[in-house]
Amino acid sequence: MSHGSADTETDAAAYFAAGYSTILKNVERALSGKRQVVRYALTCLFAGGHLLVEDVPGVGKTTLAKALAASVDATWNRVQFTPDLLPSDITGTTVYDQKSGRFEFRPGPAFAHIVLADEINRASPKTQSALLEVMEERQITVDGRSYPVPTPFMVVATQNPIDLEGTYRLPEAQLDRFMVRIAVGYPDVAAERDILVGRSRKGAPPTLSPVAKIEQIRWMIEYVSRIHFAESVADYVARIAESSRSHPRLRLGISPRGSLALVRAAQAWAAGEGRSFVVPDDVKAVASATLAHRLILDPQAEIDGLLVAEVLDEVLSTVAAPALTTAP
Structure with a gap:
């Protein structure tokens, strides 16, 4: 069933449910035993918001973010936040082209449908604030000119608890831009056993393939608004x-x-x-x-x-x- 044929409420609800279930199961392949966490992540995606995943190292924050991005046939970029990261490393910069004799804008990794901001609170507040405009207005302004980012647009950020060494507290204005904040938490015994057995046999986490087109995601976001x-x-x-x-x-x-x-x-x-x-x-x-x-x-x-x-x-x-x- 194509999204264009979802012309009645019953058809629309069934189409949404089918897409939701498919993406949920795909993400769960990478994050075993965390259905509620994955549901919150999908809720944020279909509500058109941004997601903040906060927890201690090693529980699957980045795995969840990458699995969500990999499940959708869309453009996505990952930015590893570090203390020396500059705002222009995220948004892009204007450079002079000697051949044309003009200044040209070179877009940064923020120009994607899904942006993974890994360990966002390891960068300085100045660099963190580079995301403020794009998260709210879906555009980036460089040298007085605004550039729209793709639609839909979602920031999936991970952060360590603020009491860990080398972290900065996210400003309140930045936190308020995130629609949902979740913690992955430790897996239960059964889920951790499955992880250990699976990794010992295969040696690597499962490679996920996209199970939804970007047009389908756009339709699902629009359906939620109704x-x-x-x-x-x-x-x-x-x-x-x-x-x-x-x-x-x-x-x-x-x-x-x-x-x-x-x-x-x-x-x-x-x-x-x-x-x-x-x-x-x-x-x-x-x-x-x-x-x-x-x-x-x-x-x-x-x-x-x-x-x-x-x-x-x-x-x-x-x-x-x-x-x-x-x-x-």
């Missing part, structure tokens, strides 16, 4: 945001960009569940991944050892969800 979002659920999201802004243990609550990210991620999660409408459980399912990295505890809460996730759970538990469990 998932019904009732006013009562929108009111629920707005009340969550308001509750976070007035919470006594939070210095910084959810921004309007955060609320929009929660809405879009909930739409993508609902589509992944096979529904054409959002229910409050979809909002709750993606709340931590889309909101926790946008919240900042007040100093006393940090001294008391509170976690942002704990405060967010408290916010969600105090905001009543609407009774919407069936199609509108």
